[in-house]
Amino acid sequence: MKVSKATASKVLRSLENKGIVERERRGKTYLVRLTNKGLELLEEISKAGKELDEKIFAEMSVDERIVL
DSSP states (O other): OOSOHHHHHHHHHHHHHTTSEEEEEETTEEEEEEOHHHHHHHHHHHHHHHHHHHHHHHTSOHHHHHHO
16 A cells, blocks of 8 residues: 555544444454445445546547547
């Protein structure tokens, strides 16, 4: 990810406080997984991304899409 351990830990702690991820200590490391809330958020983001793609590509010709 090219971020420091401290930065990654800070971001994970923030996501954990918001209920988006949960961390489980495994020896010297953590297992990180999305909570149900995190999965729902991921689904919303994915849907919004698909809708944006559709809007962008709707304005393009087939040739423009191929070039892109």
